[in-house]
Amino acid sequence: MSREIIAVLGAGSWGTALANVAAENGHDVRLWSHRAEQVDEINETHRNSRYLGEHSINEGVVAVSDMKQAVDGADLVLSVVPTKATREVAQQLVAILEETNHKVVVMAATKGIEPGTYKRVSEMLAEEIPSKYLGGLGIIAGPSHAEGVIKHDPTLVTAVSADLTVAKYVQGVLSNQVFRVYTNTDVVGSEIGAALKNVIAIGAGALESLGYDVNAKAALFTRGLAEISRLGQAFGANPITFMGLAGVGDLFATATSVYSRNYRAGVQLGEGKHLDDVVADMGMVIEGISTTKVAHELAQKKHVEMPITSAMYRVIYDNEDVKNVMQLLMGRPVSQEGK
Numbered sequence: 061m062s063r064e065i066i067a068v069l070g071a072g073s074w075g076t077a078l079a080n081v082a083a084e085n086g087h088d089v090r091l092w093s094h095r096a097e098q099v100d101e102i103n104e105t106h107r108n109s110r111y112l113g114e115h116s117i118n119e120g121v122v123a124v125s126d127m128k129q130a131v132d133g134a135d136l137v138l139s140v141v142p143t144k145a146t147r148e149v150a151q152q153l154v155a156i157l158e159e160t161n162h163k164v165v166v167m168a169a170t171k172g173i174e175p176g177t178y179k180r181v182s183e184m185l186a187e188e189i190p191s192k193y194l195g196g197l198g199i200i201a202g203p204s205h206a207e208g209v210i211k212h213d214p215t216l217v218t219a220v221s222a223d224l225t226v227a228k229y230v231q232g233v234l235s236n237q238v239f240r241v242y243t244n245t246d247v248v249g250s251e252i253g254a255a256l257k258n259v260i261a262i263g264a265g266a267l268e269s270l271g272y273d274v275n276a277k278a279a280l281f282t283r284g285l286a287e288i289s290r291l292g293q294a295f296g297a298n299p300i301t302f303m304g305l306a307g308v309g310d311l312f313a314t315a316t317s318v319y320s321r322n323y324r325a326g327v328q329l330g331e332g333k334h335l336d337d338v339v340a341d342m343g344m345v346i347e348g349i350s351t352t353k354v355a356h357e358l359a360q361k362k363h364v365e366m367p368i369t370s371a372m373y374r375v376i377y378d379n380e381d382v383k384n385v386m387q388l389l390m391g392r393p394v395s396q397e398g399k
């Protein structure tokens with residue numbers, strides 16, 4: 061693989077960890093942050109302490125606060141900002157591409173769905189970035205906590221694009237001995253899996269706070285995945301995708317890990333902490349909060365049965381007690397699996 065120029069937009073935990081992987085693979089990596097003090101810290105100390113503590117970042121990662129410095133001449137752009145910042149950042153990217161007049165491959169590593177429009181992240185990017193500037197578009201998904209990736213915990217992700225050549229290109233750029241990239245062409249299924257596992261992860265945290273054991277958690281994962289898969293299929297996803305890295309893989313990682321912001325938010329909500337305090341104290345994006353509302357609305361629009369998602373909606377937005385919703389879920393009419 062040739063030495064590629066890679067612009068990573070967003071220097072939170074995941075953007076920094078992905079930039080580190082790319083730099084360790086020998087690429088020319090520019091990590092854009094809108095915060096000047098973060099840029100200085102990364103360049104001077106090779107740390108991003110707010111997000112990744114004492115872990116050191118490869119010296120090949122050059123942080124910049126001017127997006128043009130990151131994007132000029134780039135072959136690949138990784139968009140790694142929260143869902144709610146995706147359009148704004150894409151618009152800044154487009155302004156630069158108009159100036160430099162070149163095409164880039166854009167991959168989003170964001171996991172969410174836009175409230176109100178119900179657009180997946182790649183759909184937002186396709187709307188914002190004119191096709192004449194797009195050398196390819198896709199997403200990166202899979203079980204990959206930044207905290208594990210930065211310390212070289214063996215990690216598998218999937219590069220997903222409707223165009224397999226694009227997915228294979230990203231696979232080649234990012235794969236190494238500890239970071240193994242698969243490919244997939246099911247963008248719809250992968251994005252729905254990646255976004256909705258966060259809802260179930262919040263639920264898993266809530267179960268933990270109540271002291272429920274492994275049976276309850278296995279029940280939540282299994283039936284949670286069943287409803288994610290139902291919603292995905294209503295949008296044309298391949299059901300097999302939910303058996304893969306963007307489905308059960310990421311659900312397992314997120315819903316069992318103390319690294320997960322969503323899981324930790326669930327624990328705190330289950331303990332009775334107010335939503336605003338949970339969000340403020342986390343200081344990092346908890347995508348599942350917004351995704352729960354989006355998924356609850358989508359379930360209604362698409363007439364897909366999603367009882368766990370709806371229960372989580374009531375816990376998060378109507379302040380309902382976790383124990384009560386759990387009892388209601390357990391008291392539903394018994395039914396048949398596989399439907």
Ligand SMILES: NC(=O)C1=CN([C@@H]2O[C@H](COP(=O)(O)OP(=O)(O)OC[C@H]3O[C@@H](n4cnc5c(N)ncnc54)[C@H](O)[C@@H]3O)[C@@H](O)[C@H]2O)C=CC1
Pocket residue numbers: 070071072073074075093094095111140141142143145148149169170171172204205206207343344345347
């Ligand atoms: N943290 C992780 O382990 C993983 C996160 N993800 C996904 O990646 C996305 C980003 O997550 P994290 O890095 O964890 O978030 P984070 O909260 O750690 O960092 C987000 C970064 O985006 C920046 N940002 C926010 N709004 C911005 C704006 N309007 N303009 C420019 N920059 C802006 C913040 O300053 C921060 O540097 C989320 O969608 C998350 O679900 C996916 C896989 C792993």
Ligand SMILES: O=C(CO)COP(=O)(O)O
Pocket residue numbers: 171202203204205206258261310313314319320321322323345346347
């Ligand atoms: O998506 C993730 C791991 O694959 C990260 O999940 P959290 O945002 O819950 O930390």
